[in-house]
Amino acid sequence: MLLAFDIGNSNTVLGVFKDGKLLTNWRIETDPNKSADEYGMLVNQLFAYEGLKLTDIKDVIISTVVPSVLYTVQHMSQKYFNKRAIVVESGVKTGLIVKYDNPKQVGADRIVNAVAAINKYGGPLIIIDFGTATTFCAVTEKAEYLGGTIAPGLKIASEALFEKTSMLPKVELDEPGHTICKNTIQSMQSGLVYGHMGMVEFMVKKMRKELEEHCGTHKPVTVVATGGLSTMIENGVDCIDYVDKLLTLEGLEIIYRKNRKPSKHAHKNYDWNNEQ
Structure with missing residues (x-):
């Protein structure tokens, strides 16, 4: 095991x-x-x-x-x-070609998510991880990890509002149901949750365009979300195709097989730092 x-x-x-x-x-x-x-x-x-x-x-x-x-x-x-x-660090075989300026700066979780997503869904891909930070990653159908965007996560944003203001309380991360709110708690929930949904919609739209231009193809871009808050955000946006909360664990198992049980019939593996 x-x-x-x-x-x-x-x-x-x-x-x-x-x-x-x-x-x-x-x-x-x-x-x-x-x-x-x-x-x-x-x-x-x-x-x-x-x-x-x-x-x-x-x-x-x-x-x-x-x-x-x-x-x-x-x-x-x-x-x-x-x-x-x-x-999972530099030198470990992943099957990805990392195009980041400095591949060592890419978070291991982003690499692992990309490995799982390209194996399960194929490319091109946008992967969104709703964790402490909300990260967006772009991967081509050739398993090229192009890079992405890092934004503050919902919990960080909520804590910052509470810690950096004198009168705003801690709130549960939940949808208030409307944006014209009549009390402070729901007003904060609206700004946090619906504001994050708006950010996701915009980021995916812009990243999708850049990814299509890079790939030079009109093949549909698949958007996969993971992380603890992925389901809540997915319920309020139209740009996410799949929610896969076990994506990172599955990516770790794939990387394990690439590094411990290589197959003669497998595609060529690329080191994390390998670039074409």
Whole structure:
């Protein structure tokens, strides 16, 4: 079995795969103050609840945008699973050709999402990840990762309104149902949620045009959304084709296979830094 970690700024998603199929997954809070033993005990409890054993795990793979937690989880993998984890970083085979000015600056989560999406949906693609930040990534049908856009996520925007103003309260991220609101809470919800939906619509429209011009083809661009708030945003926009909340975990499993179980019949793999 394979244990996959997607460590984000706010949450960490774990998934267990057997023979390429996702058996179960969990979402926990990312805590840079936790020790390797604390993470180990937490994973042990999650496994026990699902009837899994630590000894069932034959490999571990990690994707993270939180360097301070990476060493901790690596140490936990070594101590509790006796496995040296694969880390999604420069040099790992992904199948993508990264066209970023500096490929090392691309977040591992964005690469992993792109790997999963190009394998599941084909290209050209726009991938939107609604996490701590909301990211937009463009991928061609030739598996070229062109780049994208990074915007503040909904939770960051909500927290900023509360922390940087004297009279605005914390609010739940929910649709108020209208934009002409008659109280402060609904006014904030409208600005946050509907404002984010408007940003998504505009960004996808502009990125779609640029992607079509780059590819020189009129092949339809598929828009895939992932992340915790993807369903809520998708309900209010017309530009998202698929919501796929397990995209990152599936991308980690694909990358694992590319790096541990290469096939003679597979397409040529490209290193993260490889550019044509």
